[in-house]
Amino acid sequence: MKNWRIRVCILVSALLVGICLGGPAFPEGRGVTKDTIKMGMIMVKTGPVAALGLPWGWATQDVFNDVNEKGGIEGRKIELIWEDDQFKTPSAIAAFKKLIFRDQVLTITTCGGTPQTIALLGMINEHKVPNIPNALADEMYNPYQPYVFLLGATYEAQVELMFDYIMNDLKAQNPRIGVVYAETEFGKKGLEAARKRAKQYGVNIASELVLNIGSVDASSQVLALKEANVDYVVTCNLVPPIITFLKTAEKYDYWPTVFGINWSCDDTVVKACGNAAKNFIGINFVGGWEDDSPGMKQIRDLAKKNNRDPNKMLTSLYTASGATAMVFVEGLKRAGKDLTPESLKKALETLSNFDAGGALPAINYTPTSHAPANKAKLYKADLDTKTMKAITDWREPAAMK
């Protein structure tokens, strides 16, 4: 009986000592040595949306390799550790912990998609991880998140630009607008933005329909929109479902003007759909693949050098990731020799009018704002060249009450 009590006492004491002493301890200068800078990236490599994650990962890797070949930064070579989250939140959390605790990376360039980044926000702040998410939501910068830097126009801004184009450029009278969205975080953001903008313009949304990412047929959505006489379809979805939608619409001889956000504004849509994409207009916060800007030329050269065939990948994703990596490289250069997560954050906050050679609209970060430029270009499918051709310059949503 006595022994039993002693054992319980030992166990409880060990627990109490552990609780009191428990707490992570990091060595100084996380992820940086004399010769290397360890960077992490959480990006989908496998699963239904792998086609989006792969070019993203390749571009970041290619930009960092290019920097390494030119001597690195302050003599340090960048080592990228790419973790696959399969676009799943639990996997992204595990990957984040592995990168920070085990690999001890300086920072994680991108922490997965929208739900993954939102789930990780607390830990991003706790462990001081400056990152550029591909979660383009208002709440990423409003309220201010000290370690999150937003690069691209938010979903809200992109949807507003679609409505502005319909109402101001196309001068549509009493347009019948439908919304097709994925039942995901970004899809819902787009839907809400569409409702708000429609109200501001005093128009009604004729139809709101879900088209999920894995859908292989969009007959019910197309027929419902046709039935409702919708002539402008605002979508908030990825490339594969948009291809499905456009092809299904062609099958039913239904030809509305279809708008897509940056995750579906890609040459692949035109190549895959052909004539079905003739009324497709996309919005993107990066330059078009064939643009003449030095930034886009650099990105094309990188792809060529690394045997990335533009006909076999989503070039807009490659461009967006390449631009993200360029922003990080600029930040690392500005942080100088004394490189820590905090000094990288401060260096990024000095970026002013930085446009990655024209691959991006000019961005400005300050110690109190990491908001994106919120500018984007509209692109229209060009069936002759099978690319998305810019039909506007960088523009931001019209100010409305």
Next chain:
Amino acid sequence: MRSKTFRESYQEDIRVFHTVWVKGWLCVFLVGLATLPLWGDPYVVYMANIAGIAIVGAIGLNILTGFTGQISLGHSAFLAIGAYTTAILASRFGAPFWVAIPAGGTVAALFGILLGFPCLRLKGLYLAMATMSFGVVIEYVVTHWESVTLGVRGISVPAPSLFGYSLGGEYRLFYLIFLVVVLLAAAAKNIVRTRVGRAFVAIRDRDVAAGIMGVNLTRYKVMSFAISSFYGGVAGGLYAYSTGYLHPENFTLLLSIEYIAMIIVGGLGSILGSIFGAIFLTIVPDLIKEVATFAGHHLTFLEGRYNEEWNIATFGLLIMLFLIFEPSGLNGIWSRIKNSFKNWPFTY
């Protein structure tokens, strides 16, 4: 000559600790484990937490499937119910963890009872389909009942705290999970060696015979569902605190299959087996990755080939291999190793 482990009564046979050595080693192990945060790196502690949560869930499923013979493909639904109950109580009502976690378990148990009644007459494939459908329904509900679950936006869960002292972070959370695992594992061990546990096993072996012997089939089958889903709900609650954010995609059919894999690989009808299986399958992805990376350094055709889909394929392969070659799971292997040492130098 009387052997040290010779048992003369049924009471002796169902003892939890057969010898003082077992008791001693368990204490040493638990004390050693309690000091893990003092010497383990944060990732190891995080993995220990995930394994601990998996242990609770796997014990629950093993009580239903391994001990009572009721196959369930809907275990992820109970985790979801427990996780969302805990998250909602903690985030909206500011409930402390010692209320939110048991509440998660209790609500899951109530749903377990609800599911248990219509499933009374179902067996095998039909039961698997019914439980799977329940999982799909719950997944749909947590995705679409936005006013309660916030749908695909996900729900943030505040860190647990005790008398104003935060238990957030891997290290402190470890002790909470550790305590719950020890308590629930001990409770399960005791449940299965009592009258209730024997009734479960009787139902598993032949329910008609059990009924004839006087086992109330309705009562015990529903009880098994309730206990199993309580464990699932508690695991869900711990998971909510561990990740700090819940999203419907966390609770898919794949999660139920992972739990099935845990109890098959660990050993059906064994508490120790559930623990082995949960730990093993938690570390398998890292293990495969390490092996693939190591192999990639030496075999060029494997270099950079690893991807996360290998893990899913491995789960499937492990279930197949264990069912064919080692139906008693890791627990069976462990028992054989133990016996061979016990009998050494004799072979019997």
